[in-house]
Structure formats: structure tokens, C-alpha cells
Amino acid sequence: MSVRHALLALLSEGPKYGLQLREEFEARTGEVWPLNVGQVYTTLQRLERDGLVESEDTDEGPQKAFQITESGAAELAEWLRTPPDLSSPPRDELVMKVLVAIRLPGTDVHEVIQEHRRYLLQLMQEWTRIKESGAQGDLNLALAVDAELFRLDSVVRWLDAVDARVRRAAAEGNVQPAKAPLPKQRRHIGVRG
């Protein structure tokens, strides 16, 4: 989540104070992403340095109002349309754990998968409780919670697919020995940090 661009978006509605920006940011993300006030001021300073926002010089401290500049508006428009980097796989801890569990002697990979599946479901239950307890009237909260639910759901589905694939491989007698090295071509795949 880019705090920088979220603040630019809020300022595109008109001049605002730092504290106000923090409150509005949290309200619009349904308080799903808490933001501390120091983060807001540091980001505003950087935005000002880069000429994307400007402040009235007269006031200092919490009463200082910021407004977006023309290049700030251009930056925001550019950002909205720039796809995030999804082209290379993220360095996913869960993927690593499952790959290790498949090869580690004495480890039941299905048990490891189920541990994670249960944890993910519990997390999803918590997000759904939030949706149930009030997100219906709050569009921003509903959208933020949906984003989390879809993300976690995709991880559960991946685990289900791994579970089935490993069982199929075992049934076909196609289990790789623990000593086999990871295929070399893996190294060619770019990894996002």
C-alpha cells in the first residue's frame, strides 16, 4: 500500500492538515490499515521536497495545511494506471515451507498443509466477522475486507491444489527422493523481494 499516493489522492479533494489526512486515510480503508502520525508527516515532507505537494509557510505544526500541486496530480494519475509488479513470483514464505516439507524426511507434508489451511480459515473467519458486523453499510470497509478474503482464499486454494497434486504423485509412485536437488531452471525465475 503506497501511503504516498493515498495522501496525494486525499489532497486531490482540497487542502488538508496532517492529522486530518491520517483520520481520513484510516476511515477510508475501513481502519484495516492503521497509520501512525509520524508516517504521515514524513511522507508529506518527502512529497513537498519532490514538489508534489506544497504547504502554506505561515503555519507550523499540526495546523499546517497541505495542498496538491499540478505535478502531484499528474503523478497520482500516472500511479493509478501503472500495474503493480506481479510479473515475478513474490518470495512467499508459505511456498518455501511447503516445498521444504515435501522434501524433508520424516515430515508429513499434508499435516503441514493442514496446519496452514486451518490457520488461514481462522483468519478468514475473523475478516468475515468484520464484514458481518458492519461492513454492509460501509463500502470502503467491505472492499478492504474483500481484498483480504480473496487473497487468503487464493492461498487456501493453492494449498488444496498442492495437497491433491502431492497425493496424486504419491499414488503414481512418483515421489521425488529427499536427496534430489531443486531443478536448476528455478534459478532463472526472477524473485520479488
Add this chain to the structure above:
Amino acid sequence: MRMLELQRVSKVYGLGAAEVHALDRVTLSVDEGAMVAVMGPSGSGKSTLLTIAGSLEEPTEGEVRVRGAALAGMSRSDKARLRRRTIGYVFQDYNLLPGLTAAENVSLPLELDGLPARKARAAGLAALEELGLAERAERYPDELSGGERQRVAIARAVVGERRLLLADEPSGALDSGNAEAVMRLVHDACKNGGMAAVVVTHDAQLASWADRVVFLRDGRITDQTASAPGPESLLTPGRPQ
């Protein structure tokens, strides 16, 4: 109150070499107001669990109690009465009768149970209204959208004094918005209507509406979620992002 109790329930189909253990010593209880989701891959025994809980099939071994009453000791007509009065079923393909309107579909189980037609109709309309379908009461199933049909099926499953709702992939044929609406209705029927529900699904997002998620594999319950903490836990400032 305990609405459903399965004690070491097993179900075996076939004989000898062709023997299939669809359920293997499953123990599960669901109290009034609780919604339980059952997840598992195809062939794990999810649907068998529902049909046995709903008295549509008998277990090979073990005991099933609905509202405290053991199914094993019941006559066929007692079981039929239990299915008409206490248990509501929801299936993926709705199972509405095409020649009947939404209102007639919903009030049918009450009429079959001997309630005078006018009373049955009033109860049916009330259930439809509760689910936001009052305006659709006189429509036939083929005049309704998929989401509306499933809501009618849920109205039929909760109408009257039903206390146990058994749903097999109730939102399997619906888009995500309608699927969520269906789960919300099942959830509300438990929380506000005092029902108990068992919902079979392979969809984690839908399962997450339940108070408890039970994982089934090869006919056995292998795991379940701990009861979920409140939403506050996710909204605490300073939570790692």
C-alpha cells in the same frame, strides 16, 4: 440446546473388495445458534454426512440424534415427520418444484405436515418477506434468477418451526455476490432464528461465515478451526501489516 449429534458414525457402501468407507467414526455436535461448515475434497464424505444427519440415509454404525431424539429408534413415519417439521434442506440446484409459485414452494412442507392451507400460506409469505422476497411470492421458479431461487429454497428450509438446516454446496451455482447473500441468510437464521446449520462447501470464503469449520478427509474429521476470536483482533492499531 443440542440440535444435532453424531456419535462415531460410520457408513460403508458395498461389500468385500468393493467396500467403500464413506464415513469413518465421525463425531460431531451442533448446538442451537451455531453454524458449522464442513470442508473437504470431493469424495471425502461431505454429502454422506449430510444425508445421514438429515435421516435420508442410515449409518452402518454409530448414533445420530436430532434435537435429542435418536434416529435409530424411530419409525419411518416418525422420521418423515422429523424431516417435515424440524429439518430444512438446501441443495446446490435449488430443488424447487417448477409447477408451484415461490409462496407455494415455501408453504408446501407445512401443508404436507397437515397445517391448514391458509396458515401454511401465511407462514410461507412471512418467511419470504423475511428474506426480502415478498414481491417474488407469486412468481414461478423459472421466472426467478438463480440467487432468488436459492433464497426461496432457504425460505422453505427455515419456514415454520424448523430448527436444523442442512445445506449441500448451497451457493455452488451462484456468483460471489449472491453466494455471500445466501451465506448471510444461513448465518442470520442461526444467530437470530435460533437454528443450527451444517453447510457443506469447498469454498473457503463461504466456509468462513461459519462459527466452526470442520475438515473432512477420507470419511474422517481430521481437523477443525478453533472458535474464532472477535473482529477486534484484526483492527488493533499497530498490527503488523
